[in-house]
Amino acid sequence: MISGHPLVAVVLVCAATALFGVHGLRPGRATSDFFVASRTVSPMRNAAAIGGEYLSAASFLGIAGLVLAFGADMLWYGIGYTAGYLVLLALVAAPLRRSGAYTLPDFAEVRLGSVRVRRLAAVMVVLIGWLYLLPQLQGASLTLRTVSGAPLWAGPVTVTVVVVWVVAWGGMRSVTLVQAFQYWLKLTAIALPVVFLLLAWRADGAPWPDSDAPPRFRETTTVSIRQPVEIRVTEPVVVTVRGHLDDRPYDGGQVLLTPGTHRFADGARATFPAGADVPHPVGTPPREGRSWTLPLAGTEHPLYATYSLLVATLLGTMGLPHVLVRFHTSPDGPSARRTTRNVLGLLSVFYLMPPLYGLLGRIYTPELLMTGRTDATVLLLPGRVVGGTLGTLLGALVLAGAFAAFLSTASGLTMSVAGVFAQEIERGRADRGRGGAREAVARPARRELLTLRLSGVTAAAVPCLLSLIATHYSVADVVGLAFAVAASSFCPLLLLGIWWRGLTPQGAAAGLLVGGGTAMAAVVLTMAGGPDEGWAAILLSRPAAWTVPLTFAVMVGVSYLTRRHIPEGAGRALARLHAPESLGLSPR
């Protein structure tokens, strides 16, 4: 197959990312540079950097894959991911920037003056960061396997190596440059093929997925099975099989697949005739017909599921560690606000695209429904629909965009997790001597850079190992869970910390423990294969709608009970968050 061309794109993106990383080395000597690019980034470039960092594997591949399999209800992902920035803009951006905190744990300490809450927040940052890194690495694994049949470990290892390189040698300044570049790369990579895809689609008579029948193969299709899969066949169909089917070897002979379950082994190839129903993998069947086209039609409790997803994405965005650190590259509160406003525009443009891929994927790549690898549709469509040299080139472009997505989100996350690690270590040292976090951060010292680099390696290596062990989940699903945990821990901490002076360290700690804990437990239960149906399943797989209010209630309730412990400097801290810069209250 075409295995030479596409990998060139991957190599180019990795090399460009690594080069930018080295380019940023020379100015990046001081640790403050390392962290926040000395706060000299303009709102537009910073917005592109935030967009570049934010558009992850879930956005680039995952949404299209979910739309392909589950239809209209999945359109909410793109909306929620964008709208989260509006909430961030309206309630968090400027005060957070003025707090002068580099990380979420810093914010907790600045606002509440409690080392214990800071440590708790640090633990949550690491957990959320790793949970979010996992799908990026899995996306890379799936991508390399789809385009070149590479072993499953190749993607995660490649991404991890490049990210560690960039983070360890460049720090935040180079990351800002890399991220801004990668936003535009990703937008081009997803938008340009859309033009050609839509032209080809119109030339084909603009078919809409059949709303009354299950998805069918439009033409004779050979499906390559890259991972063992168990499928359910409803209509008997004669297929040509090469490889192992139901533990029996075939060598290109014709086989009658009877209704029931059948098992294809790794490396098998099956050719289905045109017009045959696409068989589904056993487990979570994709939606069919009307329940795919129409919203709120396919699952139990669809309204709850939709609202819970919206709560998670709207409120989770502000709690993502790699999103917050970006705000400190803005020089002041108003510019942080303008940056966020620009991000909204950039994301709105991007998120118009993935649903189109999902829609076209439903028509032109239905075999993905059989292998369950629906996340690959964005990668396959250009070659399938446009075809020829142009199709190959567009395919390479999309591949480059996908890798940019893995690399940018992964490096941003690794940077934040590493930053938290390094700060905790440095703080441990500084506390033993004397002196606050800010001095420790501002002082350029070789030892601190070493600490940060080692932290970067640790921050990236652990999820890399996890991704090799963990079985495959839908990329956007895992990201959705990371959003739910962030929404149930840091969102209440930020909102109450910024707008309510009654918040106490005890209340914040209790809220983080209860909210983050329950959301985390729901995630673990879901990923371990919890209940399959009924309220229990939906409450666990979409926890935000109940864990977020619970966290708010715990934080407010415990703060009220411990109101004697409202920090003494609460008023001053709030004044710093809200007073305009011209009054000279907030640290520059």
Next chain:
Amino acid sequence: MAEAAETPDIAREFREPTDFPPRREVVAHPRTLAALSRAATGGGGGPTGAAGDPGRPPYAATADDLGAPSRLGDLYLRSLMRTQLRLGLAVVGALVVLLAGIPLACATVPELRDATAGGVPVPWLLVAVAPHPVFVLLGILNTRQAEANERDFANLMDRPGSGSGAAPERLG
């Protein structure tokens, strides 16, 4: 008369421990506070400005007072936070109405759910396309208004008692 009714409340709160949220809060927009301070200096007339602290009427606070354990600085901070929070909540409220409304409309109005426009189901357009321009619009409005609020507040703080600040200009 209105002033006379306000003053005892503030005086009472002044004596309360300041690190607790007070029972009764004085709710005022920065412009209201500015008016109050102008009224305070204006009521005293020109001569009071010369005596004691010129240009520092009783209702004006400086940046250093903000959030400090004085009832006055606290009052200013609260008014600023209230204005900005109201703006933020208005924007988020509009967002919530929009986002909660679409699924609800789809769930309760079958005609809307089944409608198509140019071959594309209307719910797809409603969910995947329509909200984006609204987000951008709300974002622009929010940024503009929040900056205006901050400008108002900064003006108020920079020129404690804009009434007395304006007077020399007129003279000169």
